[in-house]
Amino acid sequence: MIFYEEQIKGFENYKPKLTKARDFDQFWKDTLKESTETPLQIEMRKMDYPISQIEAYSLLYNGFAGTPIHAFYILPKIQTEKLPCIITFHGYGGNKGSISNYMKWIIQGYAVLAVDCRGHGESAEDTHYSVGATGTWATQGILDKYEYYYRKLYMDCKRAVDVIFTREEIDKSRICLLGASLGGGISLAVAALDNRPSLVVADVPNMCNIELAIQQKFEGSLVSIENFMHRYPEKSKQVFETLSYFDNLNLAPKIKSKTRVSVAFKDLICPPQSIYGVYSHIVAEKSIIAYPFSGHDAPGIISHIDETIAYVNGNL
Numbered sequence: 001m002i003f004y005e006e007q008i009k010g011f012e013n014y015k016p017k018l019t020k021a022r023d024f025d026q027f028w029k030d031t032l033k034e035s036t037e038t039p040l041q042i043e044m045r046k047m048d049y050p051i052s053q054i055e056a057y058s059l060l061y062n063g064f065a066g067t068p069i070h071a072f073y074i075l076p077k078i079q080t081e082k083l084p085c086i087i088t089f090h091g092y093g094g095n096k097g098s099i100s101n102y103m104k105w106i107i108q109g110y111a112v113l114a115v116d117c118r119g120h121g122e123s124a125e126d127t128h129y130s131v132g133a134t135g136t137w138a139t140q141g142i143l144d145k146y147e148y149y150y151r152k153l154y155m156d157c158k159r160a161v162d163v164i165f166t167r168e169e170i171d172k173s174r175i176c177l178l179g180a181s182l183g184g185g186i187s188l189a190v191a192a193l194d195n196r197p198s199l200v201v202a203d204v205p206n207m208c209n210i211e212l213a214i215q216q217k218f219e220g221s222l223v224s225i226e227n228f229m230h231r232y233p234e235k236s237k238q239v240f241e242t243l244s245y246f247d248n249l250n251l252a253p254k255i256k257s258k259t260r261v262s263v264a265f266k267d268l269i270c271p272p273q274s275i276y277g278v279y280s281h282i283v284a285e286k287s288i289i290a291y292p293f294s295g296h297d298a299p300g301i302i303s304h305i306d307e308t309i310a311y312v313n314g315n316l
Contacts, residue, residue, distance in 0.1 A: 020250040063156035070122035084174035089183035095121030138221035192251035203299040209274035220269035252281035264298035
């Protein structure tokens with residue numbers, strides 16, 4: 001393990017410079033303000049689900065600029081007090097999955113809001129993009145920070161927190177953001193833009209130290225961004241400038257929630273050094289789990305699943 005211990009030390013000592021533009025903070029201030037101008041218009045429909053010990057709802061709310069965002073809202077049937085809540089975000093190209101996937105939380109007395117991200121699952125994407133139609137969301141609108149897909153995505157998911165704050169049965173002091181890959185990156189970004197959640201669990205998160213990640217990745221959505229710059233090399237500077245507004249490297253110092261991150265050294269999609277770079281800039285209470293022998297599927301390891309349950313139980 002000497003090699004891996006040295007590798008971990010190297011990663012732990014890595015603290016890259018921020019790449020934020022002068023108007024970074026104002027950009028997000030204006031974006032958050034714009035987001036509030038659209039009413040949530042929450043709609044809930046009771047679902048007839050075969051697990052009788054829960055209450056399950058199909059929930060719809062307005063995301064950024066009114067785009068409809070679909071989610072599951074799941075509660076234990078028996079509620080004796082206000083409930084802690086876990087807001088979950090899935091991976092790139094995925095969806096919220098089956099209601100049954102969330103039973104490990106529901107049977108312990110948690111509520112769950114499981115979100116279908118914009119353009120994924122049941123959630124729509126009704127934006128007209130002027131550039132970046134390469135068959136993937138990661139490049140849509142990538143030459144304009146106001147038009148870029150991730151601006152809308154982060155705000156959609158921040159508004160999921162707004163949805164939970166309308167629910168009287170929820171203990172507002174006990175809200176956790178949880179996700180892996182794209183969902184992990186979203187969890188970090190939302191925590192930076194909304195300090196109300198008390199806990200963040202971000203497994204192998206994307207959108208971390210993006211310039212380095214593009215150099216080191218072999219698979220995933222960043223490949224599409226690199227291919228875009230291969231096709232339009234004269235646009236590379238503008239691409240990186242846009243990405244800097246959505247890079248968790250620059251958002252990390254804003255995080256106030258207690259945060260746990262995981263990283264896998266064989267990860268070909270979200271390279272470990274890029275995640276450590278973001279982690280080094282988180283000033284809130286934090287911890288990190290490293291898996292030297294695992295890839296991007298590390299969050300699915302049985303021991304990690306069990307550790308995550310224990311971590312949430314001990315901190316939410």
